[in-house]
Amino acid sequence: MKSRVKKRFIAGAICPQCKAQDTMALTKEDGVEKVTCVSCGEQMVQAEAQVEKEVRDSEQVIGVFKP
Template sequence: MSVKKRFIAGAICPRCAAMDRIRAWEQNGVRYRDCVACDFFEQAPIVDEAVTELETRVNREREEQRRDTLQTVKILDPGKR
């Protein structure tokens, strides 16, 4: 069985800085990446844990804005038309 290797659009090689030369594939529970322009090669186990968003300045500010946002209530008079 042949493993399908795919190029990652816009990826930059961490070793030679060539763009669009990184391939990625998965095999036997391991994720692989390599560069066709140099000898860069990387492998990492595939972890099936739920990924949670890291807390950053941006998402922390969004949460604070949601709490601090004032909402205006308009009271309608049913007698006026």
């Protein structure tokens, strides 16, 4: 059974894509923060600092896997 990911809405945040206010939800999974607009689906992803420093300049993080 997959555990539910808790969404926290960001008060006053405006979506850069559709310009809707109060529709941005923050989730965190495997050390990666994701902000998603529940109105249009726009997503922004940011990894934790320890993940960022492990990534070389020519790479992009798409997920962090912990065995």
